[in-house]
Amino acid sequence: DAGVIQSPRHEVTEMGQEVTLRCKPISGHNSLFWYRQTMMRGLELLIYFNNNVPIDDSGMPEDRFSAKMPNASFSTLKIQPSEPRDSAVYFCASSLITSEQFFGPGTRLTVL
Amino acid sequence: KQEVTQIPAALSVPEGENLVLNCSFTDSAIYNLQWFRQDPGKGLTSLLLIQSSQREQTSGRLNASLDKSSGRSTLYIAASQPGDSATYLCAATSDSWGKLQFGAGTQVVVTP
Numbered sequence: 001d002a003g004v005i006q007s008p009r010h011e012v013t014e015m016g017q018e019v020t021l022r023c024k025p026i027s028g029h030n031s032l033f034w035y036r037q038t039m040m041r042g043l044e045l046l047i048y049f050n051n052n053v054p055i056d057d058s059g060m061p062e063d064r065f066s067a068k069m070p071n072a073s074f075s076t077l078k079i080q081p082s083e084p085r086d087s088a089v090y091f092c093a094s095s096l097i098t099s100e101q102f103f104g105p106g107t108r109l110t111v112l
Numbered sequence: 113k114q115e116v117t118q119i120p121a122a123l124s125v126p127e128g129e130n131l132v133l134n135c136s137f138t139d140s141a142i143y144n145l146q147w148f149r150q151d152p153g154k155g156l157t158s159l160l161l162i163q164s165s166q167r168e169q170t171s172g173r174l175n176a177s178l179d180k181s182s183g184r185s186t187l188y189i190a191a192s193q194p195g196d197s198a199t200y201l202c203a204a205t206s207d208s209w210g211k212l213q214f215g216a217g218t219q220v221v222v223t224p
Contacts, residue, residue, distance in 0.1 A: 033211075033212070042215075048210070056209070099144075099159040
């Protein structure tokens, strides 16, 4: 298996622009998680899905953030409009529910 | 709310010495606990998953123990090598959905 796939790996954008991050989970996994990692706050869970349904989005920092999972093999995290404080590494992870989570390589986002 | 703490934040050992990494959590009602490794600029690699019913889990030179009553987990790495240099994170799952709460990590340097 190719593991969790994320794209793009790096994204540089200007404040106010829309950013879309993409994730393909491991085939057969039914849970998908979006995390954000910063030096100040460490790893934070933003939102997670089970069987394509959002379960808990309480970690999403603001209404500027939204996430979708239209099918079992694809999810997006969108930031609109982006701000410099959104600069971070965004990780996607997948698992079978309550089992080992496998992380993607991350997307390093820089908002100027 | 589950809180996960890792002390010390950084650790340096000479090659060949055994590594002992500590993780403590506040809520003993966990489903499982997972240990990860993160190399600089990279994603998280899962090392071991301990289910709440288990006391320990082993993989090669790695051994992780879990003591729910004291709220502690320990990761042992035998005969450390320079390639073991990385940040090690532990994360606890306290709900049935697999939501992980991460510690801040311990940065390990193994000197030749």
